[in-house]
Amino acid sequence: MADELELLRRANPAPTDGPHFGDGPLDHRAERQLERLLHEDRPRRRLRLLPALPGRTPRARLVWGLAATAVVLVVAGNAVFGGPSTSRAVAAPRPLTVRLPSTPVPLREMVALADAAAAGGSPRLRKGTHVQSWSLGMSDGKHPVTVPEERVVRWRADDSHTELVVATDPRRPGHPVLTDEGDDPHEVADGHVISRTTYPPMWNDAPPEGTPPHTAARLRAYLTEIARPEINRSTAPLSTAELFDAVGELLDHWTPGARESAALVRLFAAAEGLRPAGEVTDRLGRPGHAYVYDTRGLRHMLILEPRTGAVLGMETTFTRAEPEYRVKAGDVMEYRAWMR
Template sequence: MNALFRNRSGAATPSSRPAGPSNEEGNREWQEARDRIELAALREMVPPPAAPGLSSARRADLEAQLMYEINGTVAPSEAAKPGSAARRPLAFGWLTPVRSMSLGAAAAVVAAAVAGIALTGSSGQTAVAAPAPLKVENSRATVPLATVAKRAAARADSPGAAHRGTHIREWALGLWDDGKHKPEVMPVYETRDRWNADGTGEVEVFKDGRVVDRTHEPAGTWEKNADFRSTPPTTVRGFADYLAKYDPNTRGSAYWTVDAVEGLLREWTPGPAQTAAIDGLLAQQSDLCALGPVKDRAGREGQAYGVNFKGTVRWTIILDEHTGRILGTELSSIKTDPKTQLKPGDVEQYDTYLD
């Protein structure tokens, strides 16, 4: 593999993986051994359809191992810490994760392409179709983000607290960067997890609306795997500071703010007060533009707001226009890319937040 490291700006730079043996034969064996390690980790992250899903602890271990093997600069014990280099998107010579994703999402995208290999036995596309872009419903009015934020603020004192864990339906696209392979797609993956004060928890995996696997996690699992360990704040300023500790790029950037919110929503379900803080912070982002009314991936009515990144990709966040609740986030291409065979409008990833 010709491994590349893709930094926050989207520029590809040579991987910092250690140099390995100097002679050609030894270097090839060294490279093949590491490729086998990476591929084994990726395959384990995508169990066969009939097999139970991975526990969250095992998935986190595999992600840390994978990022360490690929990048070589962040030890597995450090890989899941906020702000570490492992949280930066990576690109492989033969497989390119999406260019602007958190570690969990990037790992899902990497696994997506391996799912294509595992299910088809080749690099051909799987039978699963990529989702169509969100469609703006012109029959309904566009609601300004500031209006939604005010409505959320009015409900901030409503009953309900933030809790650890989410019910999420997610999908990701596997991308190849050689210009020869079409993007790989994978089935939608739905999980629900809940966590206790001692770090114990329960993770459920769904298929066709029913639970097909349930895993009980031991004490300390939450602390081991979570990036956002403390409860999210309930004020706009406090929430801005909270996200900046996770990623300083959120300061003054709508794109990275949405990116960080997406990471948070993989670990927490916000209460009304946190929802108001999130919406208030989003409303302060001048380059987060209203796209219009849509129906999300669960068929719920919402308002979509999007922000572009350097003319390549767009983060979209979907809010309930009445309550401000975050219904989903979505990453899509806005530029033709011959290397990955992406076209404007192609969906690269989406998350739908349920319950």
Template sequence: MTDELDLLREANPVSADTGRWRDRPLDARAELLLRQLASRDRGRRTVRRVVWSLEAAAAATILALALTVPGTGSSPAVAASRPLPLVAHASRADVPLAAIVRRARAAAEESPAKSERGSHIQSWSLGMASGKDPVTLPQESLTRWNADGSGSLLVVATDPRHPGRPVIEDGPPPRTVNDGKVLRNERYPAGIGGANENYFEDPPSGAQALREYLAVWTPGADRDPADLISAVRSFLSVWTPGPRQRADILTLLSGIEGLRPAGKVTDRLGREGQGFRFTTTPGGRYLIVLDPDDGRVLDVEETVTRDDPEYRVKAGDVMSYTAWIS
């Protein structure tokens, strides 16, 4: 116990001169210090990958049942096939990342619009278990929050026979408009305001401040490119960034050494974007698709770059994919 107490005192997440702390949450700096302390000497990346695989395998079982059990008034869904990787095509019309960053910064100077809590996304992930075939999990989710802190969450298992077709219509209230199995449909009372989510505090302005903010919930985002990309994807599942945060995100991405242009991409929702690749160590690759006009992150795709017979995946298989509808 002495060693743990010494480490905690060394981290000093709440110093003696910060006033009364027991009646309020820790600030971002305190959260960051505690999370860095907890992640020290863990073999962080290996642990994260193993835990993700176990969680995805459990989710695969649940969603596989949802996809094969018809709901009231809905047609049965079918088992999903694995999505193919997005294909990028280089051309002379490609827009460099530096140019997209400049456009985003110019838009941020012209518009005072703030980030909004909530998101509308389609996602696919590969549920893996040792010795078993992976299961692809297609779903769409819409989260919305109101000024009084009330909100809603709707999650639908999408019909894999129609990949990329939105199944949720945004509105008061949101509703399903196409085939799909509703997995969650929740309403939150006033005053909640996403307080139980990650990234519950409003994001700060400035790229460096945003990096530190992201690192509170994804330790390593302040120093590791793969963790930074993962953190951005997680952040965008909670927030729809305004022009300033959008420019800050692009500034962070543009600073990643090894992020390379991949060419033009038509994503799974039929949108044209500019792709950029980053290869991780070991065995993974991200493809980030940006709107070249305003710098919005349209998609983030993660694929494996080498075979893994134990989990029955091959180089080029899509591990996860997220497309932001709004």
């Protein structure tokens, strides 16, 4: 009991010198200590994180081990895993690299492009999402692995919806894919259906299920509701980290139209520390403009469609090593690519 109490004290989410004062998320150190307390006696450390949908128990995005901001190691040298009688599945993707030479495009220019694209009013906002993710995971005594998944959520006119999750890696079509289905990572055929679920009609007007607005001011308020539970909600502007997290939740529920994308670009243009990096090609082969910001040993990259400003993807990589978890600087923690 004494050891557990000491771990709780060290996992204090509101230290006297901390920036959140109990009204925000745990810091990086506290998350690690709390995760150790909660899971150190379990044979497998795993926290499954996927966006909550109406009628479902909230789940966070697929990240194991350290609760939302700290996970695991990309297998060194883009290593591969697989059984002795199967083709070996590729491990974690390498970080996206800026194309050279390329000219970074300031976000104020992207605002003008997005506004012009939104003038025609098309495409329109659609409820539902189509997202490809690559997320890292670890288990005690085993090498960490990357799990690629594709998730499609479609809503019907009667407010019922379906969710399809498949194991697939667009970088290697037709090759075996690693999945965490059943807890232990193993290989399955490309396109293997992990789950196919139909949900009855339901309606909720609270974000992120409620319809997102298409003006920057109202969208900022909408995202603030996502980022901050009502009991802890403050009037302070969203931090860049909060903005990124909230936008990810939005995109895991909705496919923005041209007007919503333009409003998002305006919010990104006002985000502190977000700077243009240059041109990239995302993991689905799409050209985009990259914007990055650094925080707590992590680098977050936002990829925008060059003509419309629509969000194509987000990537998180480690900028410093975490030897305790065998994480190296440059390891990719998570990547999500959204499609129409």
